[in-house]
Amino acid sequence: MNSSLVSKLVIITVIMFGxxxxxxxxxxxxxxxxxxxxxxxxxxxxxxxxxxxxxxDVAVTFTSHTNTNLPWEFKPITRAxxxxxxxxxxxxFYVKNYSDRPITGMATFNVTPPRAGFHFKKTECFCFSxxxxxxxxxxxxxxxxxxxxxxxxxVHELTLSYTFFDNEKYAGQ
Amino acid sequence: xxxxxxxxDHGHDDHDHKPPFFQRWFMSTNHKDIGTLYLIFSLTMxxxxxxxxxVIRAELFQPGLQFIDPHFFNQMTTMHALIMVFGxxxxxxxxxxxxxxxxxxxxxxxxxxxxxNWSFWILPFAFTILLSSFFVPGGAPASGWTLYAPLTIxxxxxxxxxxVAIHMMGISSIMGAINVIVTVLNMRAPGMxxxxxxxxxxxxxxxxxxxxxxxxxxxxxxxxxxxxRHFGTAFFNxxxxxxxxxxxxxxxxxxxxxxxxxxxxxxxxISHIIPTFARKPLFGYSSMVFATAAIAFLSFIVWAHxxxxxxxxxxxxxFFMYATMLISVPTGVxxxxxVTTMWRGSMTFETPMLYAIGVxxxxxxxxxxxxxxxxxxxxxxxxxxxxVVAHFHYVLFSGAVMAMMGGAFFWLPKWTGHMYNxxxxxxxxWLTAIFFNITFFPQHFLGLxxxxxxxxxxxxxxxxFNQWSSFGAFGLxxxxxxxxxxxxxxxxxxxxxxxxxxxNPEGLEWTVPSPAPFHTFDExxxxx
Numbered sequence: 001m002n003s004s005l006v007s008k009l010v011i012i013t014v015i016m017f018g019x020x021x022x023x024x025x026x027x028x029x030x031x032x033x034x035x036x037x038x039x040x041x042x043x044x045x046x047x048x049x050x051x052x053x054x055x056x057d058v059a060v061t062f063t064s065h066t067n068t069n070l071p072w073e074f075k076p077i078t079r080a081x082x083x084x085x086x087x088x089x090x091x092x093f094y095v096k097n098y099s100d101r102p103i104t105g106m107a108t109f110n111v112t113p114p115r116a117g118f119h120f121k122k123t124e125c126f127c128f129s130x131x132x133x134x135x136x137x138x139x140x141x142x143x144x145x146x147x148x149x150x151x152x153x154x155v156h157e158l159t160l161s162y163t164f165f166d167n168e169k170y171a172g173q
Numbered sequence: 174x175x176x177x178x179x180x181x182d183h184g185h186d187d188h189d190h191k192p193p194f195f196q197r198w199f200m201s202t203n204h205k206d207i208g209t210l211y212l213i214f215s216l217t218m219x220x221x222x223x224x225x226x227x228v229i230r231a232e233l234f235q236p237g238l239q240f241i242d243p244h245f246f247n248q249m250t251t252m253h254a255l256i257m258v259f260g261x262x263x264x265x266x267x268x269x270x271x272x273x274x275x276x277x278x279x280x281x282x283x284x285x286x287x288x289x290n291w292s293f294w295i296l297p298f299a300f301t302i303l304l305s306s307f308f309v310p311g312g313a314p315a316s317g318w319t320l321y322a323p324l325t326i327x328x329x330x331x332x333x334x335x336x337v338a339i340h341m342m343g344i345s346s347i348m349g350a351i352n353v354i355v356t357v358l359n360m361r362a363p364g365m366x367x368x369x370x371x372x373x374x375x376x377x378x379x380x381x382x383x384x385x386x387x388x389x390x391x392x393x394x395x396x397x398x399x400x401x402r403h404f405g406t407a408f409f410n411x412x413x414x415x416x417x418x419x420x421x422x423x424x425x426x427x428x429x430x431x432x433x434x435x436x437x438x439x440x441x442x443i444s445h446i447i448p449t450f451a452r453k454p455l456f457g458y459s460s461m462v463f464a465t466a467a468i469a470f471l472s473f474i475v476w477a478h479x480x481x482x483x484x485x486x487x488x489x490x491x492f493f494m495y496a497t498m499l500i501s502v503p504t505g506v507x508x509x510x511x512v513t514t515m516w517r518g519s520m521t522f523e524t525p526m527l528y529a530i531g532v533x534x535x536x537x538x539x540x541x542x543x544x545x546x547x548x549x550x551x552x553x554x555x556x557x558x559x560x561v562v563a564h565f566h567y568v569l570f571s572g573a574v575m576a577m578m579g580g581a582f583f584w585l586p587k588w589t590g591h592m593y594n595x596x597x598x599x600x601x602x603w604l605t606a607i608f609f610n611i612t613f614f615p616q617h618f619l620g621l622x623x624x625x626x627x628x629x630x631x632x633x634x635x636x637x638f639n640q641w642s643s644f645g646a647f648g649l650x651x652x653x654x655x656x657x658x659x660x661x662x663x664x665x666x667x668x669x670x671x672x673x674x675x676x677n678p679e680g681l682e683w684t685v686p687s688p689a690p691f692h693t694f695d696e697x698x699x700x701x
Contacts, residue, residue, distance in 0.1 A: 002284050002355050009351045013385050020393025020423055024408060027419050067412065108411045115486055165412030170405065 211268030279362030451518025528579025539567025560620025611645030
């Protein structure tokens with residue numbers, strides 16, 4: 001009698017250990033569905049192009065940072081844009097590797113206010129993949145995006161922020 | 174030898190045969206001895222963690238840096254919390270459970286005595302590892318007891334030592350919890366239905382379920398930290414696509430039930446002391462049981478109130494605010510039941526009763542500041558200030574720790590067979606209660622005025638309240654030496670205690686002689 005109860009309780013323990021790990025994809029899914037944490041959405045260029053353009057304007061500001069471990073310069077070329085709802089726009093960023101070795105970087109992003117993030121749709125972004133810069137190499141990197149018609153009425157301005165991280169540690173993956 | 178063999182064979186006629194010292198204390202499978210070991214361990218850790226608190230308070234006696242550098246200060250706050258939570262409070266309650274649960278349900282021992290031994294003996298090793306992290310390069314963990322990533326992804330090897338120690342104590346408390354559940358569900362005396370169980374047993378049963386539900390989640394969180402640190406995963410490191418806020422969610426999914434793990438058994442102890450000294454049965458027994466279960470359930474859906482300021486959607490903040498406030502309903506049920514138990518009772522105020530009333534009063538104050546913190550917009554001001562520090566010390570010290578002290582005085586005659594010195598006990602209560610309030614009440618004002626937690630220094634306008642607080646802390650610390658003196662004196666001698674000890678108390682533990690013999694309830698008792 002004891003041993004069957006003990007094994008049930010051990011199974012609960014193991015399941016709860018797994019649940020801790022299950023929180024990782026659950027959280028990811030939760031953020032994707034709700035836009036929590038300023039996560040953005042991805043759509044196809046063709047779909048984005050076929051959306052009707054309204055005359056409502058939203059002021060989009062671009063900011064950028066590099067992690068202290070990454071000897072790159074990273075700054076927005078396009079500092080701000082007035083974007084109409086439904087219109088596909090492009091913003092450019094400047095990146096330069098100041099070190100004497102090739103470095104793999106990866107950019108993370110978020111949108112403020114977070115509730116606007118879900119309605120910020122990217123069709124193309126340098127943040128989708130790892131970027132390798134040779135020593136001294138400089139590049140312009142682009143993000144193409146649109147704002148969908150569900151964008152909350154009271155959002156008149158939003159900020160898209162990027163942070164470049166050194167991805168060497170994870171380069172093998 | 175032959176005597177020992179016979180005693181083992183038909184040990185019923187030789188109740189007080191005890192094994193030799195080494196076998197008795199190092200290889201014990203006896204619930205009472207393991208309970209004693211847990212309680213001694215917990216008291217030792219109370220002093221270790223308390224000494225760290227005094228280092229903190231000494232540094233904060235004046236603005237500027239006096240004694241220690243800020244990095245060591247952060248190690249002190251981190252280790253103080255880890256030791257108090259995992260070394261003092263949790264093992265303390267497991268000690269009470271070991272001693273009292275079998276006695277209260279009429280069982281001869283815990284269901285899994287060998288595992289019981291194992292779950293205790295993991296702890297000294299876990300804490301040796303944790304404490305020896307002071308001596309590695311970079312010193313002990315200094316990230317706060319929450320070990321928030323990404324800061325802990327960067328720390329030195331002390332973080333790894335803390336992770337290993339947490340795994341070990343997690344295994345220990347999970348095994349302890351499994352033991353309690355199996356004991357309670359399988360070993361109750363015939364006739365003791367679930368709804369006839371003493372409240373302490375009920376609160377521990379629910380606590381044990383909380384433990385096996387959330388300790389593994391915490392183990393998972395620190396394992397992710399470990400693999401992020403050494404094995405190239407990126408759960409929490411944004412450089413690899415991870416999310417630091419995720420750590421906070423997983424941590425507090427564990428962390429909030431954890432705070433109820435530390436308070437529910439205290440509620441159980443109080444629910445025994447108050448009826449005894451009010452000489453009335455506990456008011457609203459079944460509502461107490463359901464309130465405990467409701468608190469346990471709600472503890473799973475309020476975790477994000479610890480992180481209102483991370484930038485949550487408004488709907489999330491509202492949900493967690495209302496869910497948190499909802500907890501005050503079952504908690505209020507319990508407080509009102511205790512007060513109603515006392516209402517028109519023939520009350521006397523022996524030391525355990527003073528502690529119980531002190532806990533009801535001071536815990537309720539802590540609950541009130543908890544409600545203030547639960548208000549999301551207000552929390553943006555209170556978050557990470559001394560207001561939070563004051564709040565959780567009101568619920569953890571004057572809730573959990575003082576309930577354990579009251580419980581220790583309440584059952585000490587049963588454990589030792591001697592009455593403690595009542596005058597000294599009362600003096601200890603008043604010293605503890607008064608110095609506690611001198612220490613922590615001013616911290617409410619400091620927090621409201623904007624003094625942040627976890628800093629070694631502060632602006633001069635906070636000096637006076639900090640001096641009160643430091644003065645109180647040293648008084649509180651020194652008063653605890655009296656607690657040790659009373660316990661040692663009671664173990665060594667004193668007036669003989671009767672089996673009942675108190676005036677007609679309720680419960681099976683009072684039907685066995687004092688001190689409780691080495692083996693009890695070899696024959697199950699009859700439940701009326």
